[in-house]
Amino acid sequence: MLGIIAFFIGASVGSFLNVAADRVPDGRSLIRPKSYCESCERSLAYIDMVPVLSYLWLRGKCRNCKAKIPLRVAVVEAATGALFLSVYLLYGFGLDFVVVSACLALLVVVSMTDLERGLILDVMVFPAIVLLLFMAPFWTEIGFPRGFLGDETLIASFANSTLSGLGAFLAFLIVAMINPAGMGGGDVKFAAVLGLMVGFPGILISLWISVIGGGLIAITLILTGKKNRKDTIPFGPFMAIGTAAVLIAGPDIIHWYQDLATAVSGT
Numbered sequence: 001m002l003g004i005i006a007f008f009i010g011a012s013v014g015s016f017l018n019v020a021a022d023r024v025p026d027g028r029s030l031i032r033p034k035s036y037c038e039s040c041e042r043s044l045a046y047i048d049m050v051p052v053l054s055y056l057w058l059r060g061k062c063r064n065c066k067a068k069i070p071l072r073v074a075v076v077e078a079a080t081g082a083l084f085l086s087v088y089l090l091y092g093f094g095l096d097f098v099v100v101s102a103c104l105a106l107l108v109v110v111s112m113t114d115l116e117r118g119l120i121l122d123v124m125v126f127p128a129i130v131l132l133l134f135m136a137p138f139w140t141e142i143g144f145p146r147g148f149l150g151d152e153t154l155i156a157s158f159a160n161s162t163l164s165g166l167g168a169f170l171a172f173l174i175v176a177m178i179n180p181a182g183m184g185g186g187d188v189k190f191a192a193v194l195g196l197m198v199g200f201p202g203i204l205i206s207l208w209i210s211v212i213g214g215g216l217i218a219i220t221l222i223l224t225g226k227k228n229r230k231d232t233i234p235f236g237p238f239m240a241i242g243t244a245a246v247l248i249a250g251p252d253i254i255h256w257y258q259d260l261a262t263a264v265s266g267t
Protein backbone atom coordinates (compact mmCIF):
# COMPACT_ATOMS: atom_id res chain seq x y z
CA MET A 1 0.00 0.00 0.00
CA LEU A 2 2.76 2.48 0.96
CA GLY A 3 4.59 1.31 -2.15
CA ILE A 4 1.62 2.38 -4.28
CA ILE A 5 1.66 5.79 -2.56
CA ALA A 6 5.40 6.11 -3.31
CA PHE A 7 4.71 5.26 -6.95
CA PHE A 8 1.99 7.89 -7.23
CA ILE A 9 4.08 10.56 -5.55
CA GLY A 10 6.75 9.77 -8.15
CA ALA A 11 4.28 9.74 -11.04
CA SER A 12 2.90 13.14 -9.94
CA VAL A 13 6.42 14.53 -9.72
CA GLY A 14 7.02 13.04 -13.18
CA SER A 15 3.97 14.91 -14.45
CA PHE A 16 5.48 18.14 -13.13
CA LEU A 17 8.86 17.26 -14.70
CA ASN A 18 7.13 16.90 -18.09
CA VAL A 19 5.84 20.45 -17.76
CA ALA A 20 9.23 21.69 -16.55
CA ALA A 21 11.07 20.08 -19.49
CA ASP A 22 8.67 21.80 -21.92
CA ARG A 23 8.61 25.22 -20.33
CA VAL A 24 11.88 25.92 -18.52
CA PRO A 25 14.08 25.87 -21.68
CA ASP A 26 11.81 28.55 -23.21
CA GLY A 27 11.75 30.59 -20.01
CA ARG A 28 8.00 30.06 -19.58
CA SER A 29 6.28 30.00 -16.17
CA LEU A 30 5.91 26.63 -14.46
CA ILE A 31 2.71 27.63 -12.72
CA ARG A 32 0.75 29.62 -15.28
CA PRO A 33 -1.01 28.68 -17.42
CA LYS A 34 -1.96 25.34 -15.90
CA SER A 35 -1.51 22.23 -18.05
CA TYR A 36 -3.24 22.43 -21.41
CA CYS A 37 -3.47 20.45 -24.64
CA GLU A 38 -0.65 21.53 -26.97
CA SER A 39 -2.98 21.10 -29.93
CA CYS A 40 -6.34 22.72 -29.04
CA GLU A 41 -4.92 24.75 -26.10
CA ARG A 42 -7.82 23.79 -23.86
CA SER A 43 -6.93 23.58 -20.15
CA LEU A 44 -6.91 20.06 -18.76
CA ALA A 45 -9.52 19.08 -16.20
CA TYR A 46 -8.15 17.56 -12.98
CA ILE A 47 -9.55 14.20 -14.02
CA ASP A 48 -7.26 14.38 -17.08
CA MET A 49 -4.20 15.10 -14.98
CA VAL A 50 -4.04 11.89 -12.94
CA PRO A 51 -0.55 10.62 -13.73
CA VAL A 52 -0.28 7.51 -15.93
CA LEU A 53 -3.96 6.57 -15.46
CA SER A 54 -5.35 9.56 -17.40
CA TYR A 55 -3.11 8.68 -20.32
CA LEU A 56 -4.39 5.10 -20.23
CA TRP A 57 -8.09 5.83 -19.99
CA LEU A 58 -7.93 8.58 -22.59
CA ARG A 59 -5.97 6.10 -24.74
CA GLY A 60 -3.28 8.70 -25.30
CA LYS A 61 -5.60 11.29 -26.89
CA CYS A 62 -6.91 14.71 -25.89
CA ARG A 63 -10.51 14.43 -24.60
CA ASN A 64 -11.47 17.53 -26.55
CA CYS A 65 -9.68 17.46 -29.93
CA LYS A 66 -8.39 13.85 -29.97
CA ALA A 67 -4.86 15.03 -30.70
CA LYS A 68 -2.24 12.50 -29.61
CA ILE A 69 -0.71 13.14 -26.18
CA PRO A 70 3.05 12.56 -26.50
CA LEU A 71 3.96 9.08 -25.27
CA ARG A 72 6.84 10.75 -23.38
CA VAL A 73 4.30 12.17 -20.92
CA ALA A 74 3.20 8.72 -19.75
CA VAL A 75 6.68 7.18 -19.96
CA VAL A 76 8.23 9.88 -17.76
CA GLU A 77 5.37 9.63 -15.25
CA ALA A 78 5.66 5.84 -15.04
CA ALA A 79 9.46 5.90 -14.89
CA THR A 80 9.56 8.53 -12.14
CA GLY A 81 6.93 6.54 -10.26
CA ALA A 82 9.06 3.40 -10.55
CA LEU A 83 12.15 5.28 -9.35
CA PHE A 84 10.36 6.67 -6.29
CA LEU A 85 8.97 3.21 -5.54
CA SER A 86 12.46 1.73 -5.57
CA VAL A 87 13.69 4.53 -3.28
CA TYR A 88 10.86 3.72 -0.87
CA LEU A 89 11.72 0.01 -0.96
CA LEU A 90 15.36 0.82 -0.14
CA TYR A 91 15.05 3.64 2.37
CA GLY A 92 11.41 3.67 3.51
CA PHE A 93 9.69 7.02 3.99
CA GLY A 94 11.74 9.69 5.72
CA LEU A 95 14.37 12.29 5.02
CA ASP A 96 16.32 9.77 2.90
CA PHE A 97 13.29 9.34 0.66
CA VAL A 98 12.96 13.08 0.13
CA VAL A 99 16.65 13.66 -0.62
CA VAL A 100 17.24 10.67 -2.90
CA SER A 101 13.93 11.16 -4.73
CA ALA A 102 14.72 14.84 -5.32
CA CYS A 103 18.09 13.85 -6.79
CA LEU A 104 16.41 11.34 -9.11
CA ALA A 105 13.83 13.92 -10.20
CA LEU A 106 16.65 16.27 -11.21
CA LEU A 107 18.31 13.45 -13.18
CA VAL A 108 15.04 12.78 -15.05
CA VAL A 109 14.38 16.39 -16.04
CA VAL A 110 17.99 17.06 -17.12
CA SER A 111 17.88 13.90 -19.25
CA MET A 112 14.74 15.16 -20.95
CA THR A 113 16.09 18.59 -21.87
CA ASP A 114 19.38 17.07 -23.06
CA LEU A 115 17.66 14.40 -25.17
CA GLU A 116 15.08 16.71 -26.70
CA ARG A 117 17.02 19.94 -27.07
CA GLY A 118 20.67 19.09 -26.45
CA LEU A 119 20.61 21.44 -23.45
CA ILE A 120 21.65 21.06 -19.83
CA LEU A 121 20.35 24.26 -18.30
CA ASP A 122 22.21 26.43 -15.79
CA VAL A 123 18.88 27.26 -14.19
CA MET A 124 18.61 23.59 -13.17
CA VAL A 125 22.29 22.86 -12.51
CA PHE A 126 23.26 25.86 -10.34
CA PRO A 127 20.46 25.58 -7.75
CA ALA A 128 21.24 21.85 -7.57
CA ILE A 129 24.90 22.60 -6.81
CA VAL A 130 23.95 25.02 -4.02
CA LEU A 131 21.50 22.56 -2.43
CA LEU A 132 23.97 19.69 -2.70
CA LEU A 133 26.68 21.77 -1.02
CA PHE A 134 24.33 22.28 1.93
CA MET A 135 23.59 18.56 1.89
CA ALA A 136 27.24 17.52 1.56
CA PRO A 137 28.02 16.88 5.27
CA PHE A 138 24.88 14.85 5.92
CA TRP A 139 24.94 11.98 3.44
CA THR A 140 26.26 9.49 5.96
CA GLU A 141 23.43 10.54 8.31
CA ILE A 142 20.76 9.44 5.88
CA GLY A 143 22.15 6.00 5.23
CA PHE A 144 23.97 6.78 2.02
CA PRO A 145 27.56 6.12 3.03
CA ARG A 146 30.21 8.48 1.72
CA GLY A 147 32.88 7.66 4.21
CA PHE A 148 35.83 5.86 2.77
CA LEU A 149 37.07 2.87 4.75
CA GLY A 150 34.46 3.37 7.43
CA ASP A 151 35.44 6.94 8.31
CA GLU A 152 31.89 8.27 8.37
CA THR A 153 31.86 11.68 10.04
CA LEU A 154 30.22 14.93 8.92
CA ILE A 155 33.60 16.29 7.85
CA ALA A 156 34.46 13.12 5.95
CA SER A 157 31.11 13.28 4.17
CA PHE A 158 31.59 16.95 3.29
CA ALA A 159 35.15 16.43 2.05
CA ASN A 160 34.16 13.37 0.08
CA SER A 161 31.19 15.10 -1.60
CA THR A 162 32.94 18.34 -2.50
CA LEU A 163 36.14 16.66 -3.70
CA SER A 164 34.10 14.21 -5.80
CA GLY A 165 32.17 17.10 -7.34
CA LEU A 166 35.37 19.02 -8.04
CA GLY A 167 37.12 15.93 -9.39
CA ALA A 168 34.28 15.07 -11.77
CA PHE A 169 34.11 18.71 -12.88
CA LEU A 170 37.85 18.85 -13.65
CA ALA A 171 37.88 15.46 -15.39
CA PHE A 172 35.04 16.53 -17.69
CA LEU A 173 36.59 19.95 -18.22
CA ILE A 174 39.76 18.32 -19.52
CA VAL A 175 37.76 16.04 -21.85
CA ALA A 176 35.76 19.04 -23.09
CA MET A 177 38.94 21.03 -23.74
CA ILE A 178 40.46 18.15 -25.71
CA ASN A 179 37.24 17.45 -27.64
CA PRO A 180 34.92 20.48 -27.59
CA ALA A 181 32.63 18.95 -30.23
CA GLY A 182 31.95 15.84 -28.18
CA MET A 183 31.30 17.38 -24.79
CA GLY A 184 29.69 20.67 -23.90
CA GLY A 185 29.85 23.01 -20.92
CA GLY A 186 26.52 21.64 -19.72
CA ASP A 187 28.00 18.17 -19.34
CA VAL A 188 30.94 19.58 -17.36
CA LYS A 189 28.69 21.38 -14.85
CA PHE A 190 26.36 18.38 -14.66
CA ALA A 191 29.38 16.20 -13.76
CA ALA A 192 30.00 18.45 -10.74
CA VAL A 193 26.37 17.90 -9.65
CA LEU A 194 26.74 14.15 -9.94
CA GLY A 195 30.00 14.06 -7.98
CA LEU A 196 28.35 16.03 -5.17
CA MET A 197 25.36 13.71 -5.34
CA VAL A 198 26.98 10.30 -5.08
CA GLY A 199 30.50 11.06 -3.77
CA PHE A 200 33.41 8.70 -4.03
CA PRO A 201 33.55 5.87 -5.02
CA GLY A 202 29.97 6.26 -6.28
CA ILE A 203 30.96 8.78 -8.96
CA LEU A 204 33.47 6.35 -10.48
CA ILE A 205 30.82 3.63 -10.72
CA SER A 206 28.37 6.15 -12.17
CA LEU A 207 30.81 7.31 -14.85
CA TRP A 208 31.83 3.75 -15.65
CA ILE A 209 28.18 2.82 -16.29
CA SER A 210 27.59 5.95 -18.39
CA VAL A 211 30.69 5.50 -20.56
CA ILE A 212 29.94 1.81 -21.22
CA GLY A 213 26.22 2.52 -21.80
CA GLY A 214 26.86 5.55 -24.01
CA GLY A 215 29.49 3.65 -26.00
CA LEU A 216 27.23 0.66 -26.59
CA ILE A 217 24.31 2.84 -27.70
CA ALA A 218 26.58 4.91 -29.99
CA ILE A 219 28.00 1.77 -31.62
CA THR A 220 24.48 0.34 -32.06
CA LEU A 221 23.19 3.57 -33.64
CA ILE A 222 26.14 3.72 -36.04
CA LEU A 223 25.94 0.03 -36.99
CA THR A 224 22.18 0.25 -37.64
CA GLY A 225 22.74 3.36 -39.77
CA LYS A 226 20.61 5.64 -37.55
CA LYS A 227 23.55 7.92 -36.90
CA ASN A 228 26.89 8.41 -38.56
CA ARG A 229 30.21 8.87 -36.86
CA LYS A 230 30.04 12.64 -37.06
CA ASP A 231 26.70 12.94 -35.20
CA THR A 232 26.83 13.76 -31.54
CA ILE A 233 24.76 11.81 -29.06
CA PRO A 234 23.79 13.63 -25.85
CA PHE A 235 25.82 12.20 -22.99
CA GLY A 236 23.75 13.72 -20.16
CA PRO A 237 21.11 10.96 -20.10
CA PHE A 238 23.82 8.30 -19.75
CA MET A 239 25.43 10.22 -16.89
CA ALA A 240 21.98 10.41 -15.31
CA ILE A 241 21.33 6.68 -15.71
CA GLY A 242 24.71 5.79 -14.18
CA THR A 243 24.06 8.09 -11.24
CA ALA A 244 20.50 6.84 -10.74
CA ALA A 245 21.87 3.29 -10.62
CA VAL A 246 24.34 4.33 -7.92
CA LEU A 247 21.67 6.17 -5.92
CA ILE A 248 19.41 3.12 -5.98
CA ALA A 249 21.98 0.33 -5.67
CA GLY A 250 24.66 2.57 -4.20
CA PRO A 251 24.82 1.54 -0.54
CA ASP A 252 25.27 -2.09 -1.62
CA ILE A 253 27.93 -1.24 -4.20
CA ILE A 254 29.78 0.99 -1.75
CA HIS A 255 29.70 -1.56 1.08
CA TRP A 256 31.07 -4.10 -1.35
CA TYR A 257 33.81 -1.67 -2.33
CA GLN A 258 34.64 -0.91 1.31
CA ASP A 259 34.88 -4.63 2.10
CA LEU A 260 37.17 -5.11 -0.88
CA ALA A 261 39.35 -2.14 0.09
CA THR A 262 39.56 -3.38 3.69
CA ALA A 263 40.50 -6.86 2.48
CA VAL A 264 43.18 -5.47 0.17
CA SER A 265 44.67 -3.11 2.76
CA GLY A 266 44.57 -5.89 5.38
CA THR A 267 46.84 -8.23 3.47
Ligand SMILES: [Zn+2]
Pocket (backbone or CB within 6 Å): 037, 038, 039, 040, 041, 042, 062, 063, 064, 065, 066, 067
Ligand atom coordinates in the same frame (compact mmCIF):
# COMPACT_ATOMS: atom_id res chain seq x y z
ZN1 LIG B 1 -6.73 19.03 -27.47
